[in-house]
Amino acid sequence: MTSPFSPEELAYLEAHKNDSRVSQIRWVYSVPIAAATLSTVMRLWAKRYGRNGITLDDYLILLATTCLIGQCASGLGFGPPHGMGKHVNVVSAYDQMMVRKGDYVFSHFYDIALVSVKLGILAFYYRVFVHPVFRRVVLATAAFVLAWGIGITVTLFLACRPLAAYWDRNVTGKCLVMLTFTYFTNISNLITDIWIFLMPMPMIWHLQLQTKKKMILSLIFCIGLATCVVSSIRLTIILGRGRPDFTWYYVPLGAYSVFEPLGGILCTNLPIIWHMFRKRQATLINASAFKSHSNSNSTPTIGSRRSRFAIALGITTRDRTQNGSGNGTGLGGDSVAGGVGDWQRLESMESQKPDPTIWTTVERVDTGGLDEGPSEAPLKPGMKKTVWNVRK
Structure with missing residues (x-):
C-alpha cells in the first residue's frame, strides 16, 4: 500500500515521534466545561433572582451548554487515550479508528451547540425588540439557522454508507468529500454569525438615547463578533482535516471548534450576570446606607x-x-x-x-x-x- 507521506514527511515524523500535544488537549477541553457551566448556572440564578422568569432563550443556551459539555467530553474520552495529540506514525490502527469515531461524535455536538447558541440569541432579540419588521427578520433568520442545522446534521448522518466506513478504513463504503462539506459549513456559519451580531445595530441607533449610551449598547452586542474571529481562524486551519497526520492536526481544529460555541454562550450570559450583580450591589449599598443612617440617630419614635x-x-x-x-x-x-x-x-x-x-x-x-x-x-x-x- 502506498504511503500518504513523502520521504521528507516520513523523516520529519520519525524525528518528532516523541512530540505531544496531550497537555494542550486536557486544558483546551477542561476550561470550556467549567466556564460554560458556571456562566449558564449564574445566568439562570440571575434570572430567578431578578424574578424575570426562565424564557425560551435561557432554555436554548442551556441546550448549547449541554452540547458543549458533550463536545469536550468526547474530545477527552476519544482523544488522549487513543493517541490524539501525537503524530500518526506512533498511533496504532485501532486508536486511529477510535479518534475518527470521536471526531464523528464531536461534530454532532458541535453542530447542535452552534445552532442552539444562534437560536438563543435570536430568541433574545425577539423578546427585547418589539418592532414588527425587525421581529419578522428575526423569525426569517431563525428559520434559516434551523434549516441549516438540520441540513448539516442529516448530511453528517449520511456522510458514509455504511456509516462505519466514516471511522473504520477496513469497511468498504462510499463517503462524501468531507473537506468540501466542512468548507461549506464553516463559511455559511461565519456569514450567519456576522449577520446575527450586526442585526440589532439599526434598532439601537434609532432609540431615543444619548449617543454615548447607544455606543455602549452597540459595543455590548458587538462583543459577539469575537466568535466570528474564532470562526475565521478555524476556517484557516480546516485543511488539517485533509492531512494524513490527522491525530496531530485535529488538536487546534478541536480547540477552535470548542471555543467558538463557548464564545457565543459567554457573550449571551455575561451581560445578564453583570446586570444582576450591579442591581444586587446597588441594593446592598442602599441597605447599608439606610442601616448606617438609622444607627447614627437616636431611638426613633x-x-x-x-x-x-x-x-x-x-x-x-x-x-x-x-x-x-x-x-x-x-x-x-x-x-x-x-x-x-x-x-x-x-x-x-x-x-x-x-x-x-x-x-x-x-x-x-x-x-x-x-x-x-x-x-x-x-x-x-x-x-x-x-x-x-x-x-x-
Missing part, C-alpha cells in the same frame, strides 16, 4: 415616622407642648430629647418663620383620643397642642 411622612408630603411639623415631655420633631426625623445636636436642629427649625403668603397655620389639641379642635383656652394637664404649617 412615632413622631419621627410621622415627621418623615410629613416632610415627604411637603409639610413641616412643630410640636409645642406645655406638659414638660420635651418631645419634638426635627429635620432628621428622630426624637430631639437629650441630644445637643438635636436641640440645635430644633432651635433652627423654631427660628424659621413661615411665609404667611405660602403657609397657613392649623392647630390641633390632642386629648388622648378626643379631638377638641382649635381652642385658645389654657391646656389642661395631659393635653397637647400641635401647630401644623401647611401649604395653601
Whole structure:
C-alpha cells in the first residue's frame, strides 16, 4: 500500500515521534466545561433572582451548554487515550479508528451547540425588540439557522454508507468529500454569525438615547463578533482535516471548534450576570446606607415616622407642648430629647418663620383620643397642642 507521506514527511515524523500535544488537549477541553457551566448556572440564578422568569432563550443556551459539555467530553474520552495529540506514525490502527469515531461524535455536538447558541440569541432579540419588521427578520433568520442545522446534521448522518466506513478504513463504503462539506459549513456559519451580531445595530441607533449610551449598547452586542474571529481562524486551519497526520492536526481544529460555541454562550450570559450583580450591589449599598443612617440617630419614635411622612408630603411639623415631655420633631426625623445636636436642629427649625403668603397655620389639641379642635383656652394637664404649617 502506498504511503500518504513523502520521504521528507516520513523523516520529519520519525524525528518528532516523541512530540505531544496531550497537555494542550486536557486544558483546551477542561476550561470550556467549567466556564460554560458556571456562566449558564449564574445566568439562570440571575434570572430567578431578578424574578424575570426562565424564557425560551435561557432554555436554548442551556441546550448549547449541554452540547458543549458533550463536545469536550468526547474530545477527552476519544482523544488522549487513543493517541490524539501525537503524530500518526506512533498511533496504532485501532486508536486511529477510535479518534475518527470521536471526531464523528464531536461534530454532532458541535453542530447542535452552534445552532442552539444562534437560536438563543435570536430568541433574545425577539423578546427585547418589539418592532414588527425587525421581529419578522428575526423569525426569517431563525428559520434559516434551523434549516441549516438540520441540513448539516442529516448530511453528517449520511456522510458514509455504511456509516462505519466514516471511522473504520477496513469497511468498504462510499463517503462524501468531507473537506468540501466542512468548507461549506464553516463559511455559511461565519456569514450567519456576522449577520446575527450586526442585526440589532439599526434598532439601537434609532432609540431615543444619548449617543454615548447607544455606543455602549452597540459595543455590548458587538462583543459577539469575537466568535466570528474564532470562526475565521478555524476556517484557516480546516485543511488539517485533509492531512494524513490527522491525530496531530485535529488538536487546534478541536480547540477552535470548542471555543467558538463557548464564545457565543459567554457573550449571551455575561451581560445578564453583570446586570444582576450591579442591581444586587446597588441594593446592598442602599441597605447599608439606610442601616448606617438609622444607627447614627437616636431611638426613633412615632413622631419621627410621622415627621418623615410629613416632610415627604411637603409639610413641616412643630410640636409645642406645655406638659414638660420635651418631645419634638426635627429635620432628621428622630426624637430631639437629650441630644445637643438635636436641640440645635430644633432651635433652627423654631427660628424659621413661615411665609404667611405660602403657609397657613392649623392647630390641633390632642386629648388622648378626643379631638377638641382649635381652642385658645389654657391646656389642661395631659393635653397637647400641635401647630401644623401647611401649604395653601
